[in-house]
Amino acid sequence: MANNNNKDKCNVPHLRFPEFSGEWKKCTIGELAIKVGSGVTPRGGESVYKTDGHPFVRSQNVGLGHLILDDIAFIDEETHLHQKSxxxxxxxxLLNITGASIGRSALVNEQVVGGNVNQHVCIIRTKENLISSFLCNFLLSNYGQRQIDSFQAGGNRQGLNFEQIKSIKIAIPSTKEQTKVSKLLQLIEERIATQNKIIEDLKKLKSAITQKLLNDRVLLETRISLGEVCELKNGYAFKSSSYCRNGKYKILTIANVQGNRYISTEDCKTISYLPKDLQEHQVLRENDILISMTGNVGRVSLCNDGHYLLNQRVGLLAPKIKEVEFLFQVLASEHFEQSMIACGQGAAQMNIGKSGIDGYMLPFSRKSDNMNHIAKVLQAYDNCINTNVKLLDYLILQKQYLLSQMFI
Known part of the structure; x- marks a missing residue:
């Protein structure tokens, strides 16, 4: 890989394989495509989807460089023939052209060949001088995304039409260089997919071990009410009018309690001053255990550090015992979350209260060493998962860097 320090003097990217030279040719997608078009949603919508047949790709199936096929829909032969084009x-x-996922792009693979798309997904079929995987990565690069954004009035990312897609400017090298760039990015994408699988498998393994350990009647010989070992404290009912941008104090909501070991502190709401009636427990400390009281009820997270405020839809579980890590591991288990969901059902909006939490029967031991042993084992799995999540983040950053440097 070679850096091009004279990028501004010629039409080439900042980062390039050293065996290639010469300027890239400026074109538009319309000049390099033999098809730009989308499909339609069958009359009847989801009611006509089948469990097998022709794959039907919707916007949620198009990821950032890969297809997401967990919930792929299918249509029958008759419906497919009506959409043969x-x-x-x-x-x-495939390029998403409406909604919040505008700009996501992926390639058709063997799993969806012979299928169709709905009106929210555009098909771009390229001529021989444009490698499709090169175009897919270009659309995901800063250069492609900026042009997609430029078509959206006021930055709302509402929708793209086919003429706008055809007008997108792209610079291309030889097909040989396109192929090499695409293969490098494909290898990184495959490594990202592998890393996601590693994390998924580690989470499944931890879940299985958690279930086994918490049901071990030798280590945990009794069951006690959760209310005996921790106290539920409420968050503060902030008025929406008090929220501001870039305020001094960050407020945690249920959106920040995602069931991971640590809370997600991105996109916190903020206020500029502290209410006079704010309670001491509503100002969080490191390692406080938070629980979602509505929405995704029963999800818990640890507070990474202090200096956050708690709103009324999130509860604080204040431990009365010193085995805090053990308590957190029990509350983070699938069994606890499912129990809270069961408690919250039946209301117009899913929510839980003090009685539901206090009534949960916690696996427990009178021997502190037993609980600390379980906590240590499960925490080791958390640490391993977090290490692999950080590695995944680095791989994603690496791909983003290459996308920003290898296209123009």
């Missing part, structure tokens, strides 16, 4: 071919480029 949108039949997918291998290596077609």
């Amino acid at each position: 949108t039949e997918l071919k291998l290596e077609d480029v």
Whole structure:
């Protein structure tokens, strides 16, 4: 890989394989495509979807460089024949053109070949001088995304039409260089997919071990009410009018309690001053255990550090015992979350209260060493998962860097 320090003097990217030279050719997608178009949603919507047949790709199936096929829909042969013009071919480029996921792009693989798309997904089929995987990565790069954003009035990312897509400017090298760039990015994407699988498997393994340990009647010989070992404290009912941008104090809501070991502190609401009637427990400390009281009820997280405020939809579980890590591991288990969901059902809005939490029967031991042993084992799995999540973040950053440096 070679740096091009004279990028401004010629039409080439900042980062380039050393065996290639010469300027890239400036074109538009319309000049390099033989098809730009989307499909339609069958009359009847989801009611006509089948459990097998022709794959039907929707916007939620198009990720950032890969397809997400966990919830792929299918249509029957008759419906497919009515949409024959949108039949997918291998290596077609798919681009989301409406909604919050505008700009996400992926390639058609063997799993969806012969399928169709709905009106929210555009098919771009390229000529021989544009490698489809090169175009897919270009659309995900800063250069592609900036042009997609530029078409959206006021930055709302409402929708793209086919003429706008055809007008997107792209610079291309030889097909040989396009292929090499694409293969490098594909290898990184495959490594990201592998890393996601590693994390998923570690979480499944931890869940299985958690279930086994918490049901071990030798280590945990009794069951006691959760209310005996911790106290539920309420958050503060902040008025929406008190929220401001870039305020001094950050407020944690249920959006920040995602069931991970630590809270997500991104996109916190903020206020500029502290209410006079704010209670001491509503100003969080490091390692406070938070629980979602509505929405995704029963999800818990640890507070990474202090200096956050707690709103009324999130509860604080204040431990009365010293085995805080053990308590957290029990509350983070799938069994606890499912129990809280069961408690919250039946209301117009899913929510739980003090009685539901106090009534949960906690696996417990009178021997502190037993609980500390379990906590130490499960915390080791958390540490391993967190290490792999950080590695995943680095891989994603690496891909983002290459996307910003290898295209123009």
